[in-house]
Amino acid sequence: MASKISIAGEENFARIMTSPAQDGSAVAIEIRDLTRRFGAQIVLDHVSFACPHGKITTVVGPSGCGKTVLLKHLNFLLRPNCGAIIVDGEDVTQMGSSELNRVRDKFGMLFQAGALFDSMTVAENVAFPLVEKTNLSRQEIAQRVQEKLAAVGLEGAGNKFPSEISGGMQKRAALARALIREPEILLLDEPTTGLDPTRAGAIHHLIRRTQQRFGLSAVLVSHDVPQVFEISDRVAFLYKGRTRLFGTVQEILSANDPVFKSFLAGEEIDEEGLQAGSNALAM
Amino acid sequence: MAGAGGGEGRRHGHKALCSLRGRTWSVPPRNEANSNLNNPSGMRGSPSLKLLMYWITEPVRWLGAQAIENVAALGRFGLFFISALFNALSPPYKPRLVVRQLRLIGADSIFLITLIGWATGMVLGLQGYNTLHRFGSETALGTVVALVLVRELGPVLSALMITARAGSAMAAELGSMQVTEQVDALSVMAIDPVQYLVSPRILAGLISFPLLTAIFDVVGIFGGYAIGVGLMGVPPGSYFRGIVDNLTPHDVASGFYKALVFGLAVTWVCCYKGYHAERMATGISRATTEAVVLSSVLVLLWDYFLTSVLL
Numbered sequence: 001m002a003s004k005i006s007i008a009g010e011e012n013f014a015r016i017m018t019s020p021a022q023d024g025s026a027v028a029i030e031i032r033d034l035t036r037r038f039g040a041q042i043v044l045d046h047v048s049f050a051c052p053h054g055k056i057t058t059v060v061g062p063s064g065c066g067k068t069v070l071l072k073h074l075n076f077l078l079r080p081n082c083g084a085i086i087v088d089g090e091d092v093t094q095m096g097s098s099e100l101n102r103v104r105d106k107f108g109m110l111f112q113a114g115a116l117f118d119s120m121t122v123a124e125n126v127a128f129p130l131v132e133k134t135n136l137s138r139q140e141i142a143q144r145v146q147e148k149l150a151a152v153g154l155e156g157a158g159n160k161f162p163s164e165i166s167g168g169m170q171k172r173a174a175l176a177r178a179l180i181r182e183p184e185i186l187l188l189d190e191p192t193t194g195l196d197p198t199r200a201g202a203i204h205h206l207i208r209r210t211q212q213r214f215g216l217s218a219v220l221v222s223h224d225v226p227q228v229f230e231i232s233d234r235v236a237f238l239y240k241g242r243t244r245l246f247g248t249v250q251e252i253l254s255a256n257d258p259v260f261k262s263f264l265a266g267e268e269i270d271e272e273g274l275q276a277g278s279n280a281l282a283m
Numbered sequence: 284m285a286g287a288g289g290g291e292g293r294r295h296g297h298k299a300l301c302s303l304r305g306r307t308w309s310v311p312p313r314n315e316a317n318s319n320l321n322n323p324s325g326m327r328g329s330p331s332l333k334l335l336m337y338w339i340t341e342p343v344r345w346l347g348a349q350a351i352e353n354v355a356a357l358g359r360f361g362l363f364f365i366s367a368l369f370n371a372l373s374p375p376y377k378p379r380l381v382v383r384q385l386r387l388i389g390a391d392s393i394f395l396i397t398l399i400g401w402a403t404g405m406v407l408g409l410q411g412y413n414t415l416h417r418f419g420s421e422t423a424l425g426t427v428v429a430l431v432l433v434r435e436l437g438p439v440l441s442a443l444m445i446t447a448r449a450g451s452a453m454a455a456e457l458g459s460m461q462v463t464e465q466v467d468a469l470s471v472m473a474i475d476p477v478q479y480l481v482s483p484r485i486l487a488g489l490i491s492f493p494l495l496t497a498i499f500d501v502v503g504i505f506g507g508y509a510i511g512v513g514l515m516g517v518p519p520g521s522y523f524r525g526i527v528d529n530l531t532p533h534d535v536a537s538g539f540y541k542a543l544v545f546g547l548a549v550t551w552v553c554c555y556k557g558y559h560a561e562r563m564a565t566g567i568s569r570a571t572t573e574a575v576v577l578s579s580v581l582v583l584l585w586d587y588f589l590t591s592v593l594l
């Protein structure tokens with residue numbers, strides 16, 4: 001019975017689509033009917049939305065709802081069961097590996113846990129994409145690395161190993177590495193989780209500044225509601241594997257969706273409890 | 284699988300195509316089953332038939348699923364190797380990475396190999412002398428020690444020691460890179476992780492295993508000399524004369540081929556296990572254990588096979 005109520009609710013709040021075409025901006029990444037299962041668990045269930053070019057699109061949702069999985073599909077680290085991911089007009093799901101590498105060169109990605117190479121120092125980590133993928137001279141690379149480290153507030157930490165710095169510093173070092181090649185599209189998985197509020201705010205503004213300076217398109221996965229809305233142009237609210245809400249911050253906040261409201265208030269279990277109850281009955 | 288028929292579904296997002304058959308475990312017809320088990324007297328035709336069919340079909344299903352899974356795993360294992368080989372042969376070449384692995388697998392193992400080689404040679408000298416002494420043919424000691432080392436114990440013991448030392452480290456390192464998403468980070472930078480991580484290790488294994496085996500053999504021969512000649516009083520001339528007269532190039536070649544094959548097998552297995560470590564707390568330790576066990580077993584099995592072919 002509980003499930004019927006939630007289905008009715010879902011119809012009401014299915015999608016509030018602000019088509020990027022409406023406000024005249026181009027689309028950087030379009031996600032169409034993305035579906036992904038792990039074994040019997042359907043993590044993403046026909047997720048669709050479009051990230052406008054030169055804007056920050058934020059994906060929010062309760063933890064475990066598939067935000068990281070969604071982000072990893074955007075540069076095809078994970079393969080969808082079905083659906084399309086269109087980056088600058090090209091469907092990455094149809095690509096061979098060399099084409100895919102060309103598209104991946106447009107991306108910079110910050111992993112949720114940083115994913116710094118622990119056999120290298122922070123500076124070597126940040127320099128790595130330049131060393132491997134460009135022909136820049138040593139001095140030039142060193143200079144750019146210094147620049148980026150300074151931008152994330154890690155000037156002094158270049159010679160330390162990732163294991164020697166705090167989790168927050170690792171996040172910032174990983175952010176510097178994601179930015180070093182000045183990508184067109186930035187994928188950020190919870191860049192501020194685990195940071196204190198002041199630091200989180202600083203990182204948010206760093207992301208905003210960088211994005212505006214280079215005109216990047218960014219997809220940002222975050223837990224930091226509502227602070228992250230300050231820097232969001234579009235927000236997608238994922239719930240139970242579906243895009244429950246999508247629109248500008250204004251639209252989302254005025255949508256009056258009870259699930260989103262309880263998510264904002266930090267009560268994620270609301271429907272979960274009902275669901276568990278009905279499952280118990282079915283057993 | 285999804286790639287084969289999924290093109291249409293991908294473009295248009297048809298629900299029918301999207302609901303692919305996942306690997307799900309069918310649940311026994313539960314309510315009916317339980318009530319039947321609890322209450323045999325209340326048996327009705329159709330539910331118990333269902334239950335019977337379940338117990339008949341489910342083991343078959345399980346066996347089939349296991350068979351498919353194992354064949355698929357074998358296929359992945361083979362493809363992994365082909366991809367590593369292909370990547371090793373195609374640009375961009377990274378000699379720097381191979382040299383680094385040569386140091387880790389090869390140079391850093393020299394001390395251990397010398398130690399084990401010396402100990403093995405001494406044991407061979409002692410045992411060989413005692414056995415040969417019974418037949419009054421102590422002068423053949425050099426030949427026996429050298430043949431056993433070069434043809435058999437050199438390649439096998441070296442491979443086992445390098446597995447324990449470098450193979451386990453390799454599996455653990457790649458495993459932790461996989462678990463902490465460093466492998467994904469490489470993919471994201473459009474760097475092929477197999478080319479960057481696996482190919483250099485396999486190449487370094489191919490180069491360093493025969494060299495380490497050679498060191499093992501030579502040190503072992505001198506270990507046998509120290510015991511046989513120094514302690515037991517075998518005439519020094521006969522020890523080396525026997526080796527020079529009886530050790531053929533074919534013996535040396537067969538030891539070399541063995542070392543080459545072991546180098547390939549050990550690095551391949553250890554890289555594969557590490558690279559495919561599962562993302563959970565026990566993923567790395569399990570990958571390391573499996574890598575060492577499987578490598579050791581493969582070395583011993585291949586040793587028998589190669590011996591029978593090369594004899």
Ligand SMILES: Nc1ncnc2c1ncn2[C@@H]1O[C@H](COP(=O)(O)OP(=O)(O)O)[C@@H](O)[C@H]1O
Pocket residue numbers: 038043061062063064065066067068069070
């Ligand atoms: N490689 C995987 N294998 C199996 N299940 C996975 C895998 N990756 C993610 N999942 C599952 O997908 C769900 C969503 O995970 P994730 O995207 O990491 O959540 P979050 O929204 O917190 O980032 C989780 O329930 C997780 O168990």
Ligand SMILES: [Mg+2]
Pocket residue numbers: 067068069112189
């Ligand atoms: Mg996540």
